[in-house]
Amino acid sequence: MKALDIAEVVKISGVSPSALRFYEKKGLITPTGRKGLRRQYQAEVIQTLALVALGRLAGFTLDEIAEVVNPKGYAIQREQLMAKAEEIDNTIKRQAKVRDGLRHVANCSAPSHMQCPQFQKIIKAAQRSTTHPCPVR
Structure with a gap:
């Protein structure tokens, strides 16, 4: 060879x-x-x-x-591959929701995107996904 x-x-x-x-x-x-x-x-x-x-x-x-x-x-580890496929599915679902929300806001009739109820929901969802509870001591 x-x-x-x-x-x-x-x-x-x-x-x-x-x-x-x-x-x-x-x-x-x-x-x-x-x-x-x-x-x-x-x-x-x-x-x-x-x-x-x-x-x-x-x-x-x-x-x-x-x-x-x-x-x-x-050495294919099938469980690891399935777990990664699930992770990718979840990412696709989250990204599709964000995409759909952005499209709505782009076409929203509200005078400002900050006045759009859908945009407010997107902001709150984004805040929940990035905020980690931290115990106060």
Whole structure:
């Protein structure tokens, strides 16, 4: 199997050399050696980098991705994937409510957005989601 040097991996994957080195430190990828000063990788590194990109897109941290992607193969943790899918669903629902509210306010006949009852509801909902109760001592 042909080894790819770091420049080829960068060109094919679009991942920067510094990111590749960082991914190595995190244990996501492993070079097979060096040819001169250039790191060499197995061709499978391209698929691994695609999985890393997908994981990041889904909102996983690099440490979470490292649990799934390892040099010995892939260990899919289905419960973790389902939990992330639920988290994404909840985010979509919240964002859709915000989108719908903003559209309403943009088209509201109130003289000012501050006079729009729907906008006031949005402000209160946003305040509730960012306020954390802190016990007074």
